Amino acid sequence: MKVSLFATCLTNAFYPEVDLTMAKILKHLGHTVDVPEGQVCCGQIAFNSGYVDDAREVARTLINSFERSEVVVGPSGSCIAMIHHYYPTLFENEPVYLKKAEDLIHKSYEFTQFVVDVLKKPDLGAHYKAKATYHPSCHATRLLGIGEAPLKLLQHVNGLELLPLPEAQLCCGFGGTFSVKMPKISEAMVAEKAEHVLASGADILLGLDMGCLMNISGYLEKINKPVKTMHIIQLLGEGMKS
Amino acid sequence: MTNTNEFINHLASKLGRPTPTETPPPVEISVPQYRLSNTEERASIFLQNWQALGGKGAIVKSENDMLQCLKEWFGDLPITWFKDNPQALIAWDMLPSIAESAFSTLNWPLTRYTQSSLDPRDRYSIAAHAELGITGSDLGIALSGTIVMNSDPLRGRVVSLLPPRHLAFIETTKIRNNLFEVLEEISALGTPPAAIEMISGPSRTSDIEMDLSIGVHGPIEVYVVVIDN
């Protein structure tokens, strides 16, 4: 299969290794990988802040860059959820782009969903010895309905002990601009999330959205707690090296 | 004050169409409902649920059972109550006959609420000072452990409300599976009575530190005798 990567704006700027590793894993599974030019961002940050017109242009750019792709895969439940749930409203008055948006919706997947549900490859032969816990990001879980896929991937990692995260359903307080617009509320939320992460007894916190992980790790760092945070992709990538 | 037509027309304009003249076709509801297979099962589940809510309850099959049950629950208390208050037991005008005769046998005189005074305020006060309010029930709901009582000139709504204890009688045949069946039955009767009271257990509150406490305004103790005959 020819897979086009959607390198989200966050991973592109801050965590390029996540995108790179995603490419490696997909290649390892025997697929051709390309990264269409011009792509930047799903537009969510503007959309969620109420700047719909600005969001629409950013979304249009994204749609255009994937127009010729067969399948689009991205390392974020939140960005894929943006496409699936809100692109139809964004372009409701533009039949041409509405059609293109629907095309994109049908061919785009969050990484774990793609590997487990589409490729049916829950076992990547990875080996990683650690105690880890998993934070189910809100948009991935509630908007995309991703439940089992990431867990299946993790259960197949040799040596990985997966510990339950108390009150896992609670939002970490990131919420895009929420974290800077309502910083104190956001801090209270991430403080509670950190409390639960520490209580889980895990050495590594895993997730499938760098936004949430950036938030939680930023807080854990600030309070000097040595829990490491990793995208599932990073853990798999490391685990597949050995 | 706003004129009704004006108010309604304003809504119609907001909805962008004239007000329908006929009742809109009802929505389809196809939720599978909770059902039990027979009267006996309904009675026992009703009782379980009533007890789980903190009510006391028993199934009686004979007058003797009834006597035993009342004696066990109240012992000599009524005798003590009567010393201070001859109107300690306040009741509807008519209770199931097996209950009426049990009270005569026990020699616990009942004050009939509706005849207790001509002035409603006095009646309320009598009920408020009574120790036990005694009523029948029109229907019951097994799933939620609920008794249902319709208001009626021979009854009095406060009998189940003002005294600190409430004793209700219900025949097993009156117990339905779920709320849906009860509402269906009531609506089949045409205009509903002025008040339908559905009571599920004792009065309760969790308003202070989410700590459950029983009996804030309504009865503190509630008893149901299920009559199986």
Added chain:
Amino acid sequence: MTMFNLTTDQRVDKALANNFLRQATRRATDRLRNNKYKASDELGNWEEWRNAGETIRKHVIANLDFYLHQLIEQMEQRGVHVHLAKTPADAVGIVRNIVREHDAKNVLKSKSMISEEIHLNHALEEDGAAVVETDLGEYIIQIAGEPPSHIIVPAMHKTRQQVADLFEPIAGHALSSDTPTLTRFARIQMREQFLRGDIGITGCNFAVANTGSIVMVTNEGNGRMVSTLPRVQITLMGMERIVPSFRELDIMLNLLARSATGQRLSSYTTILTPPKKSADSDGPEEYHLVILDHNRSEILGDKLFRTALNCIRCGACFNVCPVYRQLGGHAYGSVYSGPIGSVITPLLEKDWKKWGHLPYFSSLCGACTEGCPVRIPLHDLLVKLRMRKTQSGHTPQVEQQIFKAYRYLFTREKTLRRALRLGAHLQRPFVRNHRITGGPPPLSNWTKSRTLPMVAPKPFMQIWADLNNKR
């Protein structure tokens, strides 16, 4: 009502500094939420119930004019006085007149959010009537002079010691602060009031259109007292609170009781079809129904927000909201707090200056939407409110500029690459240990409590391009 005079920021600070409040809110919402899960799971087909609930609510709202008319006709035919109020002031005026006409001294109230919405108590007290809130929670906050902090558990933010302190001056002696003592005190105190009440004011959970009935649920029994003992009763209802017939009532009562407190049915569910029959031995002789619009008709006419009228005020969205969990209700500043409060307050009050902060009291995690028994897409409505506020020019200039810049850069990948390279340079003064630890606002809002990863020396798009050129 000091809460109302503080700025949003001050209210948030105050809430976050109040450890008891935060513990209590956590404990209460956890408890209510878990009870709800039990009560919804046991049905085995909760999603079907939700679907039915949503369908019924949508149907009612789409035909609200018809059903409201039917309700009014039914009521008036039987001799109920129906009053229609366009504004909160109208509603207050109507109630005031009734109270004056009867020269009522003692007004009893059972829980009514509408009365909070129209700020009724104060007006009646000005007229010299004694107004008693009879729901225990409402009674507590009435004495404290505070608005409710949760629509189901209004005094959730009070400790039992605080409650004891509030009750003591009324009791005239010391009270121990255990719940049974406090509850007993309220029972005795209220008993006398109940028997003395001239007028009873109640809320309304549902009004049944085709029978002209009012449905009220309470657990304490105060609703029954207030609707039985006084000679005159006034029921306040928001105009959307309708079901077509008893058939739909079953679904709605199940959804309400299970979602609100995790009960199969509330302790007391009362269906009133007023007024009393002449031969009935008790019940009010005179019955008034006040139906409030207060911009609900505007919401009805606004396709984007119409679903907000589907709410049955169960409070389930409060109990899953991570923002409410940290703050409790008072930080919102509004009578209705929690997710639904953040949605309806700006729509009812139409004042961005005062209520413009509410749509942002959400991380858009979607827990509210997932928890709502009638499937109101609450978090989507919050985004739409932000959109309204933005489009009507009520957002800060700086914010508008930022998103303009965002739009420019994030539609030009190559330019963005250069900007990121610049960022990688500019971040240097703020970097400690490979993390960004400070910066200008709004970045500083983040770095006050968190660090940020460094902008990568090369963005992924550049790395990829380089890799593929080499090959």
